[in-house]
Amino acid sequence: MRRLFDVSLGLATALLLAFLVLPLVAIFTRLSPLELFAQLGDPVAVDALLVSLETSLVAHAFILLVGTPAAYLLATRRFRGRPLVLTLIELPLVLPPAVAGIALLSAFGASGLLGGALDVLGVSVALTPAAVVLAVVLVASPFYVRQAVASFEAVDRNLLDASRTLGVGPFTTFRRVALPLAGRGLGAGSTLAFARGLGEFGATIMFAGSIQGRTQTLPLAIYAQLGRDFDVALAVGALLVLVSLVVLLVAKLVPSWSDFTSIWPFRSVRSASS
Amino acid sequence: MVGLHLDLALPLRTFRLELALDVGGETVAVAGPSGAGKSTLLRAVAGLARPERGRIAVEGETWLDTERGIDLAPEERSVGFLFQDYALFPHLTVEENVAFGSSNGVGELLERFGIDRLARAKPRELSGGERQRVALARALARRPRVLLLDEPTAALDAHTRLSVRAELHDLLGELGLPVLLVTHDFEEAASLAGRVGILVEGRLVQLGRPTELVAAPADPFVASFTGGNLIPGVASRRESGLTEVALETGGFLYSVDELEGRVGVVVHPWEVSVAREVPADSALNHVRAPLLSLAPAGNRVRARVGPLTAELTAASAERLGLRTGEVVVASFKATATRLVPLA
Secondary structure: OOOHHHHHHHHHHHHHHHHHHHHHHHHOOOOOOOHHHHHHHOHHHHHHHHHHHHHHHHHHHHHHHHHHOOOOOOOOHHOOOOOHHHHHOOOOHOHHHHHHHHHHHHHHHHOOOHHHHHHHHHOOOOHHHHHHHHHHHHHHHHHHHHHHHHHHHHHOOOHHHHHHHHOOHHHHHHHHHHHHHHHHHHHHHHHHHHHHHHHHHHHHHHOOOOOOOOOOHHHHHHHOOOOHHHHHHHHHHHHHHHHHHHHHHHHHOOOOOHHHHHOOOOOOOOOOOO | OOEEEEEEEEOOOOOEEEEEEOOOOOOOEEEEOOOOOOOOOOOHHHOOOOOEEEEEOOOEEEEEEEEOEEEEEEEHEEEEEOOOOOOOOOOHHHHHHHHOOOOOOOHHHHHOOHHHHOOOOOOOHHOHHHHHHHHHHHHHHHHOOEEEEOOOOOOOOOOHHHHHHHHHHHHHHHHOEEEEEEEHHHHHHHHHHEEEEEEEEEEEEEEEEEHHHHOOOOOOOOHHHOEEEEEEEEEEEEOOEEEEEOOOOEEEEEOOOOOEEEEEEEEEEHHHHOOOOOOOOOOOEEEEEEEEEEEEEEEEEEEOOOOEEEEEEEHHHHHHHOOOOOOEEEEEOOOHHHEEEEO
């Protein structure tokens, strides 16, 4: 009976692994790595790579610049409505991408909530690279902010207080104590958010369209090339698999920041006098 | 005005911290059980906790005055704060820690605290005593006008605690700063501070020199907190001039204190002697009871005899050949017996 159980556990694991890995392996079996690399020279792939890099970098800069202070506030202050704010920030994690797309359209689209106001300013967001950036920010920022809140919360409050009593103001305390101590966690969150943003598809195609050289990102290019040139689609797919793998490895290899918070005060340590 | 003046009220979870205190160029300890509001008191002085009402002034400079709407930020108050776990920055070296607030005279401070050879070490590489010296050097680097110490030796091993305490005592004497220290350990308070206040549920129940608190505790809590035995009973005056206390467990004890009604009989362990028979000396009070335990404490032995704890030298404990379980007599003088009113 026990043997049978062990065997079924092993079988289930093998099945799961095969199911998850087989499609990824398949991407690399049709063409040799060299041929795949050559397909990336296709103008569609090059344009998509440039659009993806540009929009991802702008979106990511925005996420870090706005998300970091917001996360610090949420981690260090207790106020009424804080759980609600945290929940709202996490909502896009579970939101279907199509809903994110329709939501962006109804907010920033030509006939949307803010569309009229933007129109007056002569700005039209939909179907522009700015729309890609908005879509990426919406779906990717929770990945960063959630991790950033946890990382700042893991910084011992006494350290922030100690800094203040040493004559250092709140901003410099943030820069010299909180940021370096939360740094590894922030790095991991940032990496995950970047990967999620790079893969953004549903909200982008609805809100920004798929215009080559303007709003067609790498995932959109795969979709666009499916019917036209399967090999190009495959090559872009292979590129994204490699990028994802690197991102995952970086996020996993960054050791947890717990070694910063657990080193004191009581763990016995080698005395420097010996 | 010299020193630190404080008078504040701050609501805590189940009671209010409410106290007034003046600290001159001296060390004052506020001691009490955990949860009495001690850490909050220090945090309020440093500006890390906001009193509901009060005034904090140092040498004429007002840091907090709720009536006049003054409340300086922590970084604007000239304090040196020694945190209980020392709160050293783990990502910085010893030298960077000490120089964190002010890089003036850091080399000198490192040398003075004997940590110059550790300048490049990270806090995790240090022993508890070394960490405490780094934290002190860091707190003093700003040349603070007030020093705040939160349980300064609680994080240390028992065997380093006494020597660190002695060093700290000398240092505080040299500094001549107003020092406010909080601790749950009366011994720590007594060995570092000239005056000790006992804080219970947010209020100072007694403030005085450590010897005064030991000799004349104001209430039963102070008596037991300062290490005294406390035995409840009912006191009545006798013609002999002595007060006789009828114990709840039977028997009588005598004191020279004049008090009547429900009292606690207070006697310190070092006033109690232990023998097999009632000794033929001047001690009036004798408690015959089984010896419950014998615990060595340094070169002394603490013996629990019924409701009493007695302190003997290791030598006399050995000479008597005491065994737990046997019935012995604990004796002490009426003149060493204090009475405190019991509620």
